[in-house]
Amino acid sequence: MPRALEPAEPILSAEGIPYSPRYDDVYHSPEGGLAQAHHVFLGGNGLPQAWAGREQFVIVETGFGQGLNFLATWQAWRDDPQRCARLHFVSIEKHPFTREGLAQLHARLTDLLPLAGQLQAAWPEALPGLHRLVFEDGGVTLTLALGDIETVLPRLVAGADAFYLDGFAPSRNAEMWSPTVFRGLARLARPGATLATFTAAGFVRRGLQQAGFDVRKAPGFGGKWNMTIATFRPMWKARRYAPSPAAHWEVRHAIVIGAGLAGCAVTERLAARGWRVTLLDAHDGPARQTSSHRAAAMHAHISPDDSLLSRLSRAGNQYALRAWAALAAAGHPVGWHGCGVLQIGENEAEAEAQRIALDLLGLPQAFVRWMTPDEAASRHGAGVPRGGLWFQQGGWVAPPDICHAQLRRAGEAVHAQFGAHVERIRRRDDAWEAIGRDGAVLASAPVLILANAHEAPRLAPMRHQVVRRVRGQLTTLAPDQAKALGQWPDCVVTGAGYLLPRAEDGSVRVGSSYEADEGPLVARTEVHAENLKRLSGLLPGVGAAVGVMDVSRMSGYVGVRTVSHNRLPLIGQMPDEAAAAAAAPALRGAHLRDIPRMPGLYAALAYGSRGLTWAGLGAELLASQIEGEPLPLEADLADAMDPARLLLRALRHGRVVHDEGHSDGQSG
Numbered sequence: 066m067p068r069a070l071e072p073a074e075p076i077l078s079a080e081g082i083p084y085s086p087r088y089d090d091v092y093h094s095p096e097g098g099l100a101q102a103h104h105v106f107l108g109g110n111g112l113p114q115a116w117a118g119r120e121q122f123v124i125v126e127t128g129f130g131q132g133l134n135f136l137a138t139w140q141a142w143r144d145d146p147q148r149c150a151r152l153h154f155v156s157i158e159k160h161p162f163t164r165e166g167l168a169q170l171h172a173r174l175t176d177l178l179p180l181a182g183q184l185q186a187a188w189p190e191a192l193p194g195l196h197r198l199v200f201e202d203g204g205v206t207l208t209l210a211l212g213d214i215e216t217v218l219p220r221l222v223a224g225a226d227a228f229y230l231d232g233f234a235p236s237r238n239a240e241m242w243s244p245t246v247f248r249g250l251a252r253l254a255r256p257g258a259t260l261a262t263f264t265a266a267g268f269v270r271r272g273l274q275q276a277g278f279d280v281r282k283a284p285g286f287g288g289k290w291n292m293t294i295a296t297f298r299p300m301w302k303a304r305r306y307a308p309s310p311a312a313h314w315e316v317r318h319a320i321v322i323g324a325g326l327a328g329c330a331v332t333e334r335l336a337a338r339g340w341r342v343t344l345l346d347a348h349d350g351p352a353r354q355t356s357s358h359r360a361a362a363m364h365a366h367i368s369p370d371d372s373l374l375s376r377l378s379r380a381g382n383q384y385a386l387r388a389w390a391a392l393a394a395a396g397h398p399v400g401w402h403g404c405g406v407l408q409i410g411e412n413e414a415e416a417e418a419q420r421i422a423l424d425l426l427g428l429p430q431a432f433v434r435w436m437t438p439d440e441a442a443s444r445h446g447a448g449v450p451r452g453g454l455w456f457q458q459g460g461w462v463a464p465p466d467i468c469h470a471q472l473r474r475a476g477e478a479v480h481a482q483f484g485a486h487v488e489r490i491r492r493r494d495d496a497w498e499a500i501g502r503d504g505a506v507l508a509s510a511p512v513l514i515l516a517n518a519h520e521a522p523r524l525a526p527m528r529h530q531v532v533r534r535v536r537g538q539l540t541t542l543a544p545d546q547a548k549a550l551g552q553w554p555d556c557v558v559t560g561a562g563y564l565l566p567r568a569e570d571g572s573v574r575v576g577s578s579y580e581a582d583e584g585p586l587v588a589r590t591e592v593h594a595e596n597l598k599r600l601s602g603l604l605p606g607v608g609a610a611v612g613v614m615d616v617s618r619m620s621g622y623v624g625v626r627t628v629s630h631n632r633l634p635l636i637g638q639m640p641d642e643a644a645a646a647a648a649a650p651a652l653r654g655a656h657l658r659d660i661p662r663m664p665g666l667y668a669a670l671a672y673g674s675r676g677l678t679w680a681g682l683g684a685e686l687l688a689s690q691i692e693g694e695p696l697p698l699e700a701d702l703a704d705a706m707d708p709a710r711l712l713l714r715a716l717r718h719g720r721v722v723h724d725e726g727h728s729d730g731q732s733g
């Protein structure tokens with residue numbers, strides 16, 4: 066289980082070089098960190114020439130440190146008129162500096178100070194996992210992989226064109242130079258990938274050779290005679306799972322079906338990469354179905370074993386906050402209210418379990434900490450019955466405002482057709498066609514993304530993936546009713562139900578039910594009464610006032626959540642169920658990567674009760690998959706959301722039979 070990360074201290078050696086007491090080594094050559102970056106890492110990889118004219122170039126680094134190599138590479142990219150369109154820099158770091166620590170060290174930089182300032186501003190909390198930081202309008206993407214190389218490297222999904230090996234000296238930092246690390250790098254290496262490192266240690270060269278690199282010596286930097294450069298050129302045949310190549314799409318045009326949180330986020334991410342998007346929705350505007358409600362809360366999930374859901378929701382929240390900040394910076398604010406979220410257990414036993422989880426995880430206080438009931442009352446006016454988890458970065462937002470901001474940001478790249486109901490989809494001549502009710506082709510494109518929630522199974526075969534519909538209702542108390550409740554929290558309070566801070570007009574919103582999807586989608590008074598009961602559980606002090614309230618005067622939003630078998634979303638390329646069935650015996654021992662897929666067909670579905678958490682990260686994941694870019698998530702997390710996961714399970718259990726017709730991509 067990933068425990069808290071231990072940040073590095075910004076300490077200088079007697080010579081004034083950043084120094085690590087933990088490893089008893091300096092962060093770069095005494096002859097200068099930037100000069101070393103240029104000579105060893107850029108020069109050793111033939112950069113900037115190697116990326117000239119490329120659509121995409123991916124560098125993987127071991128040891129981010131203070132990010133000098135990254136900053137030097139970024140500057141070289143900026144200065145190069147022949148630069149690649151998109152530069153990805155993926156870097157692994159176990160002991161990140163804090164933002165303040167970085168700022169202290171970066172103060173000594175001169176020319177690079179503006180870039181260093183941007184890096185500091187985007188710098189994440191010290192949370193284990195991947196953090197995607199986007200610069201230059203998407204031209205430069207830094208994926209920081211925080212954690213020990215031993216656990217992080219095997220989970221990276223990336224195809225690398227170049228490697229920077231920059232652990233501390235091999236004699237002081239053996240775990241950064243192990244045969245396992247070299248094999249892990251080889252797994253990511255695209256054919257002909259280059260590598261450079263400051264060391265010429267014999268065991269490093271031999272280890273790289275054994276992993277498939279063609280290793281050479283080159284003149285070293287500073288006091289060193291030699292350094293090592295290499296090219297990935299294994300003597301053996303192709304690997305079973307080659308890393309993803311950079312995708313090349315002749316036509317960069319996608320159809321997105323569904324203009325809710327899922328579809329608008331995908332549209333924005335593809336548009337940011339220069340795609341043209343035809344967005345189709347049956348309603349007469351964006352966010353008119355489940356995403357139409359104006360009171361969605363977001364906070365991370367915590368569990369003592371840091372479960373998949375906890376890691377995923379942490380990644381999703383962090384990504385969403387960054388993405389919304391980027392939209393705001395581009396002039397398209399989403400109206401996020403970062404008021405904080407207090408999550409209380411349903412009873413004392415649950416509260417105790419929360420506390421234990423918190424102690425075990427040791428996550429940064431800025432991310433989550435314990436809040437006592439006294440503090441909740443005095444600071445936030447929240448008369449909760451017990452203490453709980455305080456998510457300082459949590460808050461609430463109106464989902465339609467996010468959708469509108471994303472579509473505005475996508476601008477002319479998006480062609481939205483509203484009132485366009487897609488009756489079926491089919492694949493014709495290497496393109497997907499969306500067909501309307503009258504049989505007319507609404508749009509045709511090489512890529513199609515299903516973001517139409519519970520209606521997706523009508524368009525694409527999903528025999529092995531269950532999606533349920535779960536009704537939910539929120540209750541709005543009119544301003545005079547809300548006034549009768551007295552003091553009201555200025556943060557979100559959640560537990561068994563949730564409440565939002567007072568709205569501008571004085572009304573308050575409490576929610577929400579989780580029930581079978583039956584009957585018309587209109588608010589029911591008995592469900593309002595249930596929501597008030599939930600409210601009394603969160604704030605016992607309001608119980609008496611609530612008990613005498615006229616429920617029939619309350620209004621509310623009603624929606625349908627689309628929920629998968631294990632409540633994790635379905636994000637990724639759709640499996641070809643018919644082809645998998647035809648090959649079922651051979652696929653009994655398969656992995657997700659072996660499952661045949663529908664070319665160009667992707668899912669962004671089943672966002673359940675966490676649309677805010679999944680939509681942005683899911684969109685970035687899909688766009689990265691479509692482009693063959695490094696993924697913004699570890700492999701096990703991406704796999705946990707793969708729409709083929711239940712098909713894989715069925716194949717492994719021998720439950721897939723070959724009766725599913727031809728794999729012609731037709732559906733209706």
Ligand SMILES: Cc1cc2nc3c(=O)[nH]c(=O)nc-3n(C[C@H](O)[C@H](O)[C@H](O)COP(=O)(O)OP(=O)(O)OC[C@H]3O[C@@H](n4cnc5c(N)ncnc54)[C@H](O)[C@@H]3O)c2cc1C
Binds near residue numbers: 346623
């Ligand atoms: C009561 C309630 C409370 C919630 N609270 C929260 C919360 O606090 N925090 C949170 O993060 N999430 C919350 N959620 C969940 C969140 O609202 C959803 O996860 C999210 O809105 C789903 O977005 P979506 O884009 O997948 O679906 P939708 O918004 O439903 O979008 C799907 C779109 O597809 C279109 N479509 C479908 N079929 C077709 C077709 N054949 N042709 C053309 N268009 C089609 C529809 O018109 C629709 O616009 C809540 C949900 C409910 C019900």
Ligand SMILES: C[S@@+](CC[C@H](N)C(=O)[O-])C[C@H]1O[C@@H](n2cnc3c(N)ncnc32)[C@H](O)[C@@H]1O
Binds near residue numbers: 160
């Ligand atoms: C020489 S410094 C990197 C300098 C950096 N490339 C730069 O440009 O500033 C080596 C880095 O490797 C990190 N490191 C050491 N052991 C590690 C491990 N096991 N996993 C991940 N990172 C590790 C250290 O914390 C340190 O930041």
